[in-house]
Structures are given as C-alpha cells and as structure tokens.
Amino acid sequence: MEKKFFSFKIFFFVVALYVVLLSAISFGLINSYWAGILNITLINIILVVSLNLATGFLGQLTLAHSGFMAIGAYASIAVTKFLSMKGYFEFPLALICAGLLSMTLAFFISIPAMKIAGNHLVIITLAVNEIIRNLIINLNIGNGSSGLRGIAHYSNFTIVFVITILIIAVIYLLLNSKYGLAIVCIPQNEMLAKSCSINTFYYKLAAFSLTAFFAGIAGGLYAHEITVIEPNMFDYSYSLELLAMVIIGGLGSIEGSIISAIVLTILPYLFSFAFDLRIIIYLAGMIAVMMYMPNGLFSQYKTFISNLTSMLKEKKLLNLKR
Amino acid sequence: MNFINDIIDGLRSGSIYALIALAFSLGANICGIINFVNGEIFMISIYIIAFCYGLKIPLILSVIISMIICALFNVTIEKYIYRPFYKHPKITGLIVSIGMAFLIQNIFVLFFSSDPINIGNTISGQFKFGALEIEYTVLISILIAFSLMIATYGILKYTKIGKIIRAVCENYESTTLMGIDADKIISLVFAICAVLLVCSGCLFYLSFPIANPYIGTMIGLRALAASIIGGLGLIQGSILTCVSGAVISGFLIGIIETVVKSYISVQLSDVVIFAFLAIFLLVNHKKYK
Numbered sequence: 001m002e003k004k005f006f007s008f009k010i011f012f013f014v015v016a017l018y019v020v021l022l023s024a025i026s027f028g029l030i031n032s033y034w035a036g037i038l039n040i041t042l043i044n045i046i047l048v049v050s051l052n053l054a055t056g057f058l059g060q061l062t063l064a065h066s067g068f069m070a071i072g073a074y075a076s077i078a079v080t081k082f083l084s085m086k087g088y089f090e091f092p093l094a095l096i097c098a099g100l101l102s103m104t105l106a107f108f109i110s111i112p113a114m115k116i117a118g119n120h121l122v123i124i125t126l127a128v129n130e131i132i133r134n135l136i137i138n139l140n141i142g143n144g145s146s147g148l149r150g151i152a153h154y155s156n157f158t159i160v161f162v163i164t165i166l167i168i169a170v171i172y173l174l175l176n177s178k179y180g181l182a183i184v185c186i187p188q189n190e191m192l193a194k195s196c197s198i199n200t201f202y203y204k205l206a207a208f209s210l211t212a213f214f215a216g217i218a219g220g221l222y223a224h225e226i227t228v229i230e231p232n233m234f235d236y237s238y239s240l241e242l243l244a245m246v247i248i249g250g251l252g253s254i255e256g257s258i259i260s261a262i263v264l265t266i267l268p269y270l271f272s273f274a275f276d277l278r279i280i281i282y283l284a285g286m287i288a289v290m291m292y293m294p295n296g297l298f299s300q301y302k303t304f305i306s307n308l309t310s311m312l313k314e315k316k317l318l319n320l321k322r
Numbered sequence: 323m324n325f326i327n328d329i330i331d332g333l334r335s336g337s338i339y340a341l342i343a344l345a346f347s348l349g350a351n352i353c354g355i356i357n358f359v360n361g362e363i364f365m366i367s368i369y370i371i372a373f374c375y376g377l378k379i380p381l382i383l384s385v386i387i388s389m390i391i392c393a394l395f396n397v398t399i400e401k402y403i404y405r406p407f408y409k410h411p412k413i414t415g416l417i418v419s420i421g422m423a424f425l426i427q428n429i430f431v432l433f434f435s436s437d438p439i440n441i442g443n444t445i446s447g448q449f450k451f452g453a454l455e456i457e458y459t460v461l462i463s464i465l466i467a468f469s470l471m472i473a474t475y476g477i478l479k480y481t482k483i484g485k486i487i488r489a490v491c492e493n494y495e496s497t498t499l500m501g502i503d504a505d506k507i508i509s510l511v512f513a514i515c516a517v518l519l520v521c522s523g524c525l526f527y528l529s530f531p532i533a534n535p536y537i538g539t540m541i542g543l544r545a546l547a548a549s550i551i552g553g554l555g556l557i558q559g560s561i562l563t564c565v566s567g568a569v570i571s572g573f574l575i576g577i578i579e580t581v582v583k584s585y586i587s588v589q590l591s592d593v594v595i596f597a598f599l600a601i602f603l604l605v606n607h608k609k610y611k
Contacts, residue, residue, distance in 0.1 A: 061413055063420075112604040119356055119416055120555060120603055120610060123546060127596035130543075134593045240424055247417065276432065283425040287418055291406055294414075 018161055025157055039155055039225050041265045042164045043218050048245045048261040049254055050214035053171055055243065056251035057180075058207045059187025060114070061122050063239045065215050067129035068106060070234035072098035072216030073223035074142055077151055080224070091154040091224065095163070098220035099213040106212030107205065114204040129236045136231040147230025155225040163221065167214050172254060174210075183207050184252075241279060244286040250296020259298040326454060328580050334460045334529055336576020337467035341522035342545035343568035344474060345515040347554050351491045351561040352511040355404055355415035356554075358423035361542020363392050363516055365430070367523030368533045372441040385524050393516040400512040405505070408494075423539065430535040438534040441527055463525045470521060471569040474514075478562060487511060491561045544579070544592075547599040548572040555610050 021038070024030045030038065051065050079094035113124050137145045174180045182198045193200050223229050249260030268278040289297055342364055349357040367388045374384030403422060407415040448457040478484035489497045490507045498504050526533070526541075551574070552567030553559045559567075575595060582591040603610065 059413075061417065112607070113600075115607045116603055116610065119412060120550065122413070122416055122420075123356075123550065124600055124603060126543070127547075127600055131593050131596050134589055138587060138589050138593070237424060240420065243417070244421070279428045280425060280432070283421045283428070287403065287421050287425070290414060290418055290421075291403075294410075 014165055018158075021161070022157060035157060036225065037266065037269050039157060039160045040222070041262055042160045043155075043221050043225065044242075044245070044265045045258055045261045046164050046167050046214055046218040046221070047242050048249065048257045049168055049171055050211045050218070051242050052246045052249070052251070052254065052257045053175075053183075053214075054208055054211040055246055056253065056257075057175060057184050057187075058204060060204060060208065061243075062125040062208070062211070063122060063236055063243065064106075064109075064125035064129045064132075065211075065242055066234040066236065066238040067132035068102040068212040068215040069219035069222065069238075070132055070136065070231060071102040071105060072219030073229055073234070074136065074219075075101040075216070076220030077142065077148060077223055077229075080152055080154070091159070094224075095217050095220045099216040102216030102219070103209045103213040107209045110205050110208040114201060114208065126236055126239075129234075129239060133231050133235055142229075142231075145231060147228065149228050151223055151227040151229070153224060153227050155221045160221055160225070163217065167217070168254065168258070171214075175254075179203070179206075237279060241282055244282040247286045248282070248289050248296060249298050253296055253298070256296045256298040260296075263298075324584075325581075328584050329577055330454070330456060330460055332577035332580035333573060334457075334463045334525075334576070335579060336573035337463035338522045338525050338529075338541065338572075339545045339548050339575050340467045340569040340572025341470060341518050341525070342542060343549035343552060343572040344471060344565060345518045345522075346546055346549040347552065347564035347568040348474075348511055348518075348561070349515050350549075350554050351564055352487065353400075353404065353408060353415075353508050354412050355407065355419055356546070357404075357512075357515070358416075358419040358542065358546075359396070359399055359426065360515065360519055361538040361540075361545070362423050362426040362430075363396055363519045363538075364523050364526070364541065365427075365533070365535060365538030366395070367392050367520040368441070368527055368537075369430075369434070369439070371524060371527050372439055372533065375441065381524075385520060388523070389517050389520045392520050393513040396512045396516040396519075397509045400509060423542070427535055427539060434535060436534060436536070438532040440532055459525075459528045463529060466521060466525060467569065467572075470518060471565065474518075475562065475565050478565065483510075488561055540592075544575055544595055545572065547595055548575040550599060551575070551602055557609060 021030075025035050025038075047065065047069065051062070054060055054062050076094040076098035079097050080090055083090045083093070109128055113121060113128075116124060136142070142148045175184065182193070182203050185193045185196075185198070186200050186203060190200055219234075245260050245264050246257055248264065249258070250256030264282060267281075268275045274281065285297075342360055345360045346356065349355070349360065370388040370391060371381070371384050374387060375381070379387070399422060403418060404415060407418055448455050450456075476484075478487060486497070486502055486507055487510075489500075489502070490504045494504050497507075526537075548571045549564070549568045552569070552571035553563050554568070556563070578595060578598065579591045582594045586594070
C-alpha cells in the first residue's frame, strides 16, 4: 500500500481554513478575546500532538511536557528581550532558540532516563518538571516566582497557524517514514524491535528530543501570546491536562489529538462555570475514557461514521449508488 | 547541636514519609499499580481529624473514625476504578491513579478552597536530654512509625494472612487456583494501606500546625521517592524487602529534607530530593524493572 505524502484535498482545506479564519478576525467577526482563545487552541494542538508522539506512538509516558514548555518560554523571552530587532526578524529566531534549548535539555535528560522503563520513567519526568519549576523560582530567573510582565505580543494568528500546520505535517511525515515505523513498533514489542536490528535506544532519544523541541516552540508562542508568565503556570497539573487531552483524543491518533485539543480548550471558555471545573472534567473524562474506550473518544470517528452509514444503508434510509 | 536538632526534626517528618512509603510499597506490590491516591487519603485523614477536633471528639476516637472512612474510600476506589486495569499494561493503571489523585485534590480545592486550615496541636512540651531538647511529638512519631513497620513486617512474615498476601504478590493466578479469593486479599491490603495513611496523617496533625489540599500530592511524591529508593520495583525484591526498605529510606528522605532546608534553601529541598531519586535510579537502573 502506498501512502500519500501530499494530498491536495488536505492542502486546500488548510488554506481555505486559514483564509476563512483570517478574514473573520480581520473583519471583526471574531473579536480579540476569541482570537486569543483561537491562538491558545492552536498552541495546545502543538502541545497535544507532540505529547502524543512521545506517549501514544513511542509509548514513553512523560509528565515533563510543561517543564520543557517553561524552558522554551523563558528562552524565547530572553532572546526577544536582549535582541532589540524587528518582531518579524527576531521572533522566529527566538522560537528556534527556545526549541533547541529545551531539546538539548531533553536529550541530556533522556540519555539516562530512557534506560528506565515504564512506571519509573513517569516519576522521573514528574520529578524533572518539579525540578525545572523550582529552579526557575530559586535561581531567580526572570524575577523568580513573581514572573515576567510586558512581554511583546508577537504571536499573531498567521504565525501560530503556520507553525501549527508545519509541526503537524512534520510529525505526520515522520510517522509515515521508515523512522516512524521504527518508533511505532517500539511500544508494541521492544524485544522484537531490537531483534530486527532497530536501535530502540536511539529512536527513543530522537523522538523524545523532538517532542521537547516542539514543546519549547509551543512555550515560546504561549509566552508571546499571553504576555504575562510566571513559573507556577507550568506545574505538573498542566502536564496532566495535556495528558488528559491526549488520552481523550486517543493514544496514537493525530486526528484524535487535534479534535480533542480543540474541543477541550474551547469548552471551558464557552461555559463560564466550567472554567474552574475544567481540570476535574478533564481528569474524570480521562479516567472514563480509559475504562470504557481505551482507544480514545475521537480516534474512532471514522469507524463510528462508517458504522452509522452501513446501518442506515441496511435500513434503506440512505440511497447511495452501489 | 544545631545539626543534631536538625536530624531529630528530620526523623519527625521522616516518620510521616515512612508510613506513606509503606502504603505505597504494599499497594504497588499487591496489584502492580503505584497508587497515587495514597497521598490524597493522607490529606483527607488530616481534614477528618481536624473536623473531629472542631466537634471536640477525643483524638483516639477521631483517628478510628478517620480510619473507617478512609479504608472504605480506598477499597471503593480499588474495587471500582483500579480492578478493570489489572490485566492491562501497568502504565495505564499508573495514569488512572495519577488522574484519580489530582481529581480528588481538585474536588477538595473546590469544596474546601485552597486556603490552609489551622489545626490545633493537642500534644506539646519537651524534655531535656543534656543540651538537647526533644519534643514529645518526635518521640511519639518515631515510636509509631517503627512499631507499625515491625507490626506490618511481622504480620507479613509470620501469620497465615501474611503468607496469603505474599502469595498474591508473587502470582495472582496461581493463588486463585489454590482457592484463595485474591480480589478480597487485594481489598484487605488496600484497607491496611488506608490505616497506615491515617496513622501518618495523625502524626502530621500532631507535629505541624497547618494543612491545605495540596499537601497530599507534595508529601505523597516525596514518600513515593522514599519507597522507590527503598526497593519498590526491584527485579529481585519481595514485599518484605520493600516494607523494611520503605521505612528506612522514608527516614532518610526526612533527614535530607530538613538538612537541606536549614543549610541551603527552603524551596530547594524538593529539588534535592527528586535529584537524589533520579540519580539513584540512574545508577541502579539495571536492578529495576
């Protein structure tokens, strides 16, 4: 079976979506409040899809995602504060610096951490997240616990949208390449993968570092979107929120992650009472999904739709050409 | 003298960590799931004891009430939430337990707010031993932690029910074939865990003045570090080595915490503990599953 690496249908859909959303923002159909929420939704899509690369496809559960995001945020702020150039020039540079810094750190953490499998890796990554947050507070990086204010608002809709689409495309292409197949087979049977001369340690390192790279970029975008950050925003409950989004969307399903990130990010803003309850709703949803639908709520929409159409066909409610 | 006082203070918080680490070890050995809810049950027990103190119920009675409620709660969670995951890969059980722990914490924040509650200490006073001043609560904490460890160890090693528990730990399916209701044994172990957690909650209540809904996670994580250093997840480890190792490394973690707090920085204590855990695991990673 030949996989398509470039589909015109999806390309036109993405371009049309961009044009529609951009015109809606510029003509004022979407006010600035909802435009901000749209940006945060796109950033959450980056985070959830990249977390799914580590958790769903690689099978290494990590809770340090918001820690890497914090590193990216602080690194990008440092670059944009000290380089005083024009926004369009320095912001991509800052994002790349942010991604590279968190990738380097993740690489050095994961060399030893990937030797520890399963349960203990979760605890190590949780500890790493706490260490990062506590070090930012204690070493007084960026005013310590009181945080930074007045960060330049560089994350406009276009740049966030383009980066999101690029990252999704990179992850999709990676997973459909031969390297991606090696990554996907690691959680299913690591011994078998090793016996097929796949260097599992190398692939784990590469995928984990790539995940942290995307998390760093997302952190940079996030910092320049909300313009006020403090280290306590990046504690492990945020990692857990992201993990809940991944699991509700479906482990190992990019479409599911995108849909669950959109739905679960926008939902708390639609109902004002739900905003305080959002962690409770996410976690209860996560546990319910793990108990009753281990494949995720949104990854099965294709089978759900095909089941529905076949049922309608049998009842002859739907006249389709055979 | 300061240093010795720090170590004594460390033994006091270490006894709290030791009992929680004991609960972590027992739960993880019996069903393979690291039960993060332990920390939350610890927090709930403190809230129940403080509530009973407000109603002027004597401490012993309030501890017993708290034990009953927490044991029922822990067994219910085990029965209806963890049991479907025993046959899945262990990592799913871990995710569910982390999710449950944060769910309970957030529900507590919602109902009781995140403000700390003041709990009145009922035992005070100290005795002098040369230049040392040792508070009574320190002595009580160490005594209770060690006696509970010895009791748990003795029950596991020398009684019939302990033998059954060890058998379930070794092989779930064979024990069911021998006519033992393994599910009931798992429930029993979770009830024992809750009793240990309430004891540690009582020690916390006696030693420290305030509590908030977040202490469950913070203290639970440190205790989890202690139980892993004590041998949770060792390839060759058994439940007996876990039980003794958990208590000893619980005291070790307590001493590290207080020494770091008084000599380096208050907030860096967590960093040092987790870095210690990480380095320990990385050095010994071949011995762990």
